[in-house]
Amino acid sequence: xxxxxxxxxxxxxxxLRDEEDIRRYIEAALEEAPDDASFLAAVLGDVAxxxxxxxxxxxxxxxxxxxxxxxxxxxxxxxxxVGKMAKALGFRLTLTPIKRGTPITKKPVAARKAIRKRKxxxxxxxxxxxxxxxxxxxxxxxxxxxx
Numbered sequence: 001x002x003x004x005x006x007x008x009x010x011x012x013x014x015x016l017r018d019e020e021d022i023r024r025y026i027e028a029a030l031e032e033a034p035d036d037a038s039f040l041a042a043v044l045g046d047v048a049x050x051x052x053x054x055x056x057x058x059x060x061x062x063x064x065x066x067x068x069x070x071x072x073x074x075x076x077x078x079x080x081x082v083g084k085m086a087k088a089l090g091f092r093l094t095l096t097p098i099k100r101g102t103p104i105t106k107k108p109v110a111a112r113k114a115i116r117k118r119k120x121x122x123x124x125x126x127x128x129x130x131x132x133x134x135x136x137x138x139x140x141x142x143x144x145x146x147x
Contacts, residue, residue, distance in 0.1 A: 012043075016050035026091065037082050038073045044085040045071025051089070059088035 016022050029043040045067065048056040057064040062084065070077045070085075083093050 012046040013049035022047050037077050041070045041077040041082050042073055044089060047089050056088050060084040
């Protein structure tokens with residue numbers, strides 16, 4: 001007889017045990033997708049679920065249902081919404097200069113996959129256009145519903 005292995009989806013909120021875990025998780029997310037508001041909102045949502053979602057709703061003045069919707073990647077969260085979430089969780093949004101000539105990449109495929117898996121089956125495709133400096137290809141990802 002073979003034993004069945006039971007699995008369940010990985011949930012980042014279960015692994016955010018202390019302030020250091022949270023800080024590192026947010027830093028990694030910002031390195032992965034610094035200009036993706038829906039990804040950042042989902043990351044802050046993981047932090048909120050690890051702490052207290054009802055408190056986040058009270059502190060931001062945003063309904064819990066709306067927060068859950070933003071965290072699932074539905075809609076397009078505004079900078080104001082993401083800023084309120086960050087502030088209520090004890091963080092501040094900041095801008096840092098980038099080097100001139102640094103290519104601006106599209107939303108990272110790995111980051112989007114991790115957050116969007118909850119929305120259903122999506123097919124990923126990737127194009128690799130030549131970059132200007134010929135050193136590294138720039139990966140552009142497109143998500144196609146269905147298939």
